[in-house]
Amino acid sequence: MPERNTQIPRLAVRRLSLYLDAIRRMRGQGSEWISSQELADALELTSSTVRQDLSHVDFSGISKRGYEASGLEECLAAVLGADSEWNVVVVGAGNLGRALALHEEFRRRGFNIRAVFDSDEAKAGSKVGGLVVQNIAGLAAVTKKHPVDVGIIAVPAPAAQEVADALVKAGVRGLLNLSPAHVLVSEDVAVVDARIVESLQELAHRLVAEK
Amino acid sequence: MPERNTQIPRLAVRRLSLYLDAIRRMRGQGSEWISSQELADALELTSSTVRQDLSHVDFSGISKRGYEASGLEECLAAVLGADSEWNVVVVGAGNLGRALALHEEFRRRGFNIRAVFDSDEAKAGSKVGGLVVQNIAGLAAVTKKHPVDVGIIAVPAPAAQEVADALVKAGVRGLLNLSPAHVLVSEDVAVVDARIVESLQELAHRLVAEK
DNA sequence: TAGATTGTTAATCGATTAACAATC
DNA sequence: TAGATTGTTAATCGATTAACAATC
Numbered sequence: 001m002p003e004r005n006t007q008i009p010r011l012a013v014r015r016l017s018l019y020l021d022a023i024r025r026m027r028g029q030g031s032e033w034i035s036s037q038e039l040a041d042a043l044e045l046t047s048s049t050v051r052q053d054l055s056h057v058d059f060s061g062i063s064k065r066g067y068e069a070s071g072l073e074e075c076l077a078a079v080l081g082a083d084s085e086w087n088v089v090v091v092g093a094g095n096l097g098r099a100l101a102l103h104e105e106f107r108r109r110g111f112n113i114r115a116v117f118d119s120d121e122a123k124a125g126s127k128v129g130g131l132v133v134q135n136i137a138g139l140a141a142v143t144k145k146h147p148v149d150v151g152i153i154a155v156p157a158p159a160a161q162e163v164a165d166a167l168v169k170a171g172v173r174g175l176l177n178l179s180p181a182h183v184l185v186s187e188d189v190a191v192v193d194a195r196i197v198e199s200l201q202e203l204a205h206r207l208v209a210e211k
Numbered sequence: 212m213p214e215r216n217t218q219i220p221r222l223a224v225r226r227l228s229l230y231l232d233a234i235r236r237m238r239g240q241g242s243e244w245i246s247s248q249e250l251a252d253a254l255e256l257t258s259s260t261v262r263q264d265l266s267h268v269d270f271s272g273i274s275k276r277g278y279e280a281s282g283l284e285e286c287l288a289a290v291l292g293a294d295s296e297w298n299v300v301v302v303g304a305g306n307l308g309r310a311l312a313l314h315e316e317f318r319r320r321g322f323n324i325r326a327v328f329d330s331d332e333a334k335a336g337s338k339v340g341g342l343v344v345q346n347i348a349g350l351a352a353v354t355k356k357h358p359v360d361v362g363i364i365a366v367p368a369p370a371a372q373e374v375a376d377a378l379v380k381a382g383v384r385g386l387l388n389l390s391p392a393h394v395l396v397s398e399d400v401a402v403v404d405a406r407i408v409e410s411l412q413e414l415a416h417r418l419v420a421e422k
Numbered sequence: 423t424a425g426a427t428t429g430t431t432a433a434t435c436g437a438t439t440a441a442c443a444a445t446c
Numbered sequence: 447t448a449g450a451t452t453g454t455t456a457a458t459c460g461a462t463t464a465a466c467a468a469t470c
Contacts (some may be wrong), residue, residue: 011461013416017409021368021391035427043393047427048463055429063470064426081415088411099310105367105391111411150414156316157232173421174414176407180232180316182254190417192410196387198228199403200299200322203361203385204292205224206401210384222437246451259439262453274446275450 008056013080015053018043020076027069035066085110086149089142089172091163093118093126093133096178097154101128111150115142119159136166143170150174157181164191219267224291226264229254231287238280246277296321298357300383302374303365304329304337304344307389311363312339322361326353330370347377354381361385368392375402 008016022042026034036050054067059075061067077083088111090101100106101113116128117136124135134142142148151167153160153175160181167175174190177183180197219227233253237245247258247265265278270286272278288294299322301312311317312324327339328347335346345353353359362378364371364386371392378386385401388394391408 007420008416009461010413013413014406014409016416017412018393022393037427044395046463048465049461051427051429052462061428063428063468065470066427079416079419080412081419082412084415084419086411086415086418095310095313099306102306105408106411109408109412111415149418150411174418176410176414182229182233184255190414192413194405194407194410195225196405197316197320198225199387199405200297200317200361201228201291201293201320202221202224202403203387203401204295204297204322205219205227205290207297207360207385208290208292208295209218220437248451257439258451259441260437262451263438266453272452274444274452276446277451 006056008079012053012056015043015045015049016057016076017080017082019050019053020073020080020082023069023073023076027073032069033066034069034072036061038066082109085112087112087114087146088150088152089113089115089117089139089148089167090152090154091117091136091139091167092152092154092159092178093120093123093128094154094156097152098128100152100154100178101131114146114148119155136163139166140170143172148172150176153177153179153183155179217267219290223264223267226254226256226260227268227287228291228293230261230264231284231291231293234280234284234287238284243280244277245280245283247272249277293320296323297360298323298325299361299363300324300326300328300350300353300359300378301363301365302328302347302350302378303363303370303389304331304334304339305365305367308363308365309339311365311389312342325357325359330366347374350377351381354383359383361387364388364390364394366390 019039022039023034036047039050040047057075057079059072090097090113093116101116116131116133117139118133119136123133126133151172153163155163157179160177160179161183164175164183164185168185168189176192176194178194183191185191230250233250234245247261250261251258268286268290270283301308301324304327312327327342327344328350329344330347334344337344362383364374366374368390371390372394375386375394375396379396379400387403387405389405394402396402
């Protein structure tokens with residue numbers, strides 16, 4: 001059962017996700033007990049950071065042994081919603097949007113792509129895996145029929161804000177923004193920016209600075 | 212001319228990239244002078260943060276007017292390497308790898324995809340845009356002929372480390388890791404993790420926590 | 423038991439924000 | 447000139463790390 005009253009720091013949440021992955025991998029290799037030091041080594045963190053992070057979830061380790069792997073996995077999965085199924089729509093049926101809609105890793109983790117939208121009439125009707133690309137105008141009708149948890153914004157920067165507005169208006173409360181644009185939303189909506197272009201630019205900066 | 216002696220904090224570098232984008236957009240709308248407050252408003256930051264960040268680059272604003280837009284754009288582009296052309300290879304010719312290889316936004320920003328690799332013999336020979344997918348074994352030969360600045364890791368998590376090793380061995384000094392795995396590299400190599408899956412998981416967490 | 427590892431407090435470090443003199 | 451905005455210092459805030467008593 002996750003702690004409900006205190007909210008977990010954003011950066012800690014990110015790491016909990018990494019711990020969950022690492023624990024699953026270690027369990028696959030036969031580990032039944034995992035120490036904060038082992039997790040730290042796998043992710044290049046300090047054991048202190050790991051223990052601080054885990055103090056935010058309601059699962060206790062045991063002195064001398066560490067954390068019982070399957071219990072911690074279950075607890076982290078619950079805190080992160082990784083034990084649930086999520087309904088996701090992708091807006092933008094370009095290369096990136098189609099790739100994400102087909103991304104096996106998402107489905108494996110419970111993120112189920114239910115629909116793909118595009119504003120381009122020429123794209124409407126084309127297939128992405130088992131789904132038919134729909135005109136963005138049909139978004140509200142879809143969310144009305146089946147609640148959508150997350151909307152992935154995979155359109156060029158200039159269109160990102162209007163797509164965000166449309167998703168929010170349709171009742172979607174979680175947005176993953178893959179465009180480089182900053183989108184403004186009301187505060188009851190969660191936005192995470194993927195910042196792929198900025199990541200490349202950060203690499204370029206480091207390569208420039210190195211010289 | 213960028214400051215060379217003091218290194219810019221990682222989070223500030225990320226924001227410089229956002230400022231550059233915002234400035235270009237504002238210039239496109241006719242702005243010739245831009246204040247720290249305008250940039251802050253566009254990105255939901257404080258003007259104080261913007262001024263602190265800009266103090267890391269060698270470009271002065273002017274009291275009462277703000278920053279001269281074209282000059283600041285040029286300066287930020289230089290600091291970030293956004294005024295250069297970069298040679299990029301993609302490893303992994305799955306949905307995501309192919310999408311990134313074809314991503315127009317990258318080319319527009321000077322990140323030129325020079326080759327696409329995959330370990331799957333069945334994929335070798337297939338086309339991705341104008342490029343032919345090559346077997347990963349040919350990586351070193353390619354980097355020997357033309358220096359590669361950045362390698363994009365677009366393979367499933369279990370293969371990420373060996374791909375990173377291969378890229379580093381081939382002399383690539385910047386890695387963009389799109390897999391959820393943590394990769395270990397020597398310290399003269401820059402790695403940026405895209406963390407797309409973790410971003411979705413963070414959204415799921417917020418939706419769980421909200422209830 | 424002896425020793426390893428947790429959980430937690432306190433210290434450190436770094437990033438953000440506030441404040442304001444300088445100045446155009 | 448008067449007022450707006452920078453550049454920078456100091457204060458605050460938050461995140462990471464160190465340290466260690468508790469304990470299995």
